[in-house]
Amino acid sequence: MNLKHFFKLITLFCLLANSELLYKNLSEEQLIRLNYLSDNIRCPKCSYGNVSSSNAPISKDIKNEIATLIKDGYSDDEIFELMKNRYGNYILLNSGEDKMPIYLIPLIALIISILAVTTYTIKKPK
Amino acid sequence: MLPSIQELVDLNGDIINERSLSNGKVLLNVWASWCITCLVEHPFLSKLSKGEDLIIIGINYKDDLSKAKNYLDENGNPYKFSIFDYKGNYALKLGVTGAPETFLVIDGKIVKHRIGEINQKVWNDEFKAFF
Numbered sequence: 001m002n003l004k005h006f007f008k009l010i011t012l013f014c015l016l017a018n019s020e021l022l023y024k025n026l027s028e029e030q031l032i033r034l035n036y037l038s039d040n041i042r043c044p045k046c047s048y049g050n051v052s053s054s055n056a057p058i059s060k061d062i063k064n065e066i067a068t069l070i071k072d073g074y075s076d077d078e079i080f081e082l083m084k085n086r087y088g089n090y091i092l093l094n095s096g097e098d099k100m101p102i103y104l105i106p107l108i109a110l111i112i113s114i115l116a117v118t119t120y121t122i123k124k125p126k
Numbered sequence: 127m128l129p130s131i132q133e134l135v136d137l138n139g140d141i142i143n144e145r146s147l148s149n150g151k152v153l154l155n156v157w158a159s160w161c162i163t164c165l166v167e168h169p170f171l172s173k174l175s176k177g178e179d180l181i182i183i184g185i186n187y188k189d190d191l192s193k194a195k196n197y198l199d200e201n202g203n204p205y206k207f208s209i210f211d212y213k214g215n216y217a218l219k220l221g222v223t224g225a226p227e228t229f230l231v232i233d234g235k236i237v238k239h240r241i242g243e244i245n246q247k248v249w250n251d252e253f254k255a256f257f
Binding site for chain 2: 044045057058061062065086087
């Protein structure tokens with residue numbers, strides 16, 4: 001075994017050991033809920049991105065707290081509500097406030113520019 | 127509302143009566159010795175503590191006890207007392223995202239939450255109206 005593989009193994013081992021430490025009291029189903037919740041709760045420090053994708057200490061704290069709440073028998077809705085009361089509505093990534101389909105903007109811009117260009121460049125037949 | 131949590135202790139290890147947080151106008155300020163911006167706003171807090179009709183209480187956030195005490199010895203102590211929140215549990219329940227942060231609590235109700243430094247301008251713009 002060369003050195004590279006050895007380090008890969010060590011890293012993998014550390015990751016496994018850590019994840020075990022954090023959420024070992026949760027059942028399979030509860031872990032799925034934990035992932036769902038932390039995917040849909042925004043990291044309050046980073047403005048964009050969810051708790052599960054963030055490395056900020058506050059995100060880890062929130063994820064731990066969600067795990068505790070799940071263990072204490074809170075439902076998903078109750079946890080969302082609690083987080084909303086604590087940090088405000090923007091903490092929910094699917095709060096429904098910004099439903100405006102932002103991905104349509106380039107398309108709309110393209111259509112407007114085509115219209116603008118064609119109206120000014122294509123000469124009308126005399 | 128303020129979260130309730132058992133066994134809040136101050137930097138001396140004395141248990142804090144929760145009522146002291148919800149009596150009158152209280153400015154809860156999250157600070158730590160590792161926090162540079164806290165040091166920047168510290169003189170302003172000291173100034174505040176002498177003036178307005180207001181109690182300033184600190185939340186010492188994820189800090190080392192001896193470093194926290196040193197910090198207050200070196201820079202002065204504008205706080206009536208500071209909650210020693212070593213793991214950040216109390217702060218987490220309050221909705222703190224880091225330090226410095228400041229809450230204005232009037233009779234147990236949070237009326238203002240400021241993330242980041244407070245200075246004279248921020249005070250005039252956002253806090254003054256409550257006095």
